[in-house]
Amino acid sequence: MSSLTPKQLKQYEDEGYVSPIEALSKDEAKEIREEIENIEKKWPSELDGLGRNYIHFISPVFDHVCHNPKILDAVESIIGKNILICGTTLFVKNPNEEGFVSFHQDAKYIGLEPHNWVTAWIAVTEANEENGCMRMWAGSHKDDLKYHNQKFDENNLLTRGQTVENVPINETKPVILKSGQMSLHHPKIVHGSGVNKSKDRRIGFVIQSYIGTNVEQVLGKMYVQLARGKDRYSYHKHVKRPLKLMDEEDILIRKKANEELSNIFYNGAKKVGKF
Numbered sequence: 001m002s003s004l005t006p007k008q009l010k011q012y013e014d015e016g017y018v019s020p021i022e023a024l025s026k027d028e029a030k031e032i033r034e035e036i037e038n039i040e041k042k043w044p045s046e047l048d049g050l051g052r053n054y055i056h057f058i059s060p061v062f063d064h065v066c067h068n069p070k071i072l073d074a075v076e077s078i079i080g081k082n083i084l085i086c087g088t089t090l091f092v093k094n095p096n097e098e099g100f101v102s103f104h105q106d107a108k109y110i111g112l113e114p115h116n117w118v119t120a121w122i123a124v125t126e127a128n129e130e131n132g133c134m135r136m137w138a139g140s141h142k143d144d145l146k147y148h149n150q151k152f153d154e155n156n157l158l159t160r161g162q163t164v165e166n167v168p169i170n171e172t173k174p175v176i177l178k179s180g181q182m183s184l185h186h187p188k189i190v191h192g193s194g195v196n197k198s199k200d201r202r203i204g205f206v207i208q209s210y211i212g213t214n215v216e217q218v219l220g221k222m223y224v225q226l227a228r229g230k231d232r233y234s235y236h237k238h239v240k241r242p243l244k245l246m247d248e249e250d251i252l253i254r255k256k257a258n259e260e261l262s263n264i265f266y267n268g269a270k271k272v273g274k275f
């Protein structure tokens, strides 16, 4: 089933993203935040560095979000009915830290071809201009992939600090979301986000990305789950869904998936960053 309205689809087509979309209730978003904070308390380094990836492999709460029919209905409107989940990342910006995301295009280093995929950014906490919500350079998805400077800044939350320079900030639009809402963005849209200047955490749970089953990983191996429809291509390794938090077998799968992901993200890079 497709759920985006013609107006929402036109926004995606014209601007390269669509928001806000109602995805989860406020209570569901609260439950996700509690799951993160429970993991941080019980396993303090579990979500550090590479640990921000693939949390849906070790937590049934996050697994359920990825397979949420409301989210999938919106995703289906864009990439069709055969859908794989090929990765997730937590983008957390704590108050009093300097974390930011430089302007970049997701498709630059991710190796997913063709671009029949879409990224879902789910607001676990609200996201606004004060706490460093994403900003989209609307329409930039219509251009080719751009040159990215690799800066490796310490506070950049991207792997290589990949940066599209000279983005006209005045032409970028903030993606303001209430907790539980989401945005969907195109593989080639230029986007980034600033520092969190509020007194609370800003947490985004990002499914990056939902891919059509026809999408290949041209730089390495990908660990996926079927979210909807049929996978007639079998390009990727399929992984089981977690039944309990931090199951040992699931932890191992996550570790392997992360090793492969690092090979992909740092393919051809001169050095490796902290994520």
Ligand SMILES: O=C(O)CCC(=O)C(=O)O
Pocket (backbone or CB within 6 Å): 091, 101, 106, 119, 121, 132, 133, 134, 191, 192, 193, 204, 206, 208
């Ligand atoms: O969470 C952020 O501020 C940026 C996330 C991002 O770049 C992405 O989801 O592609």
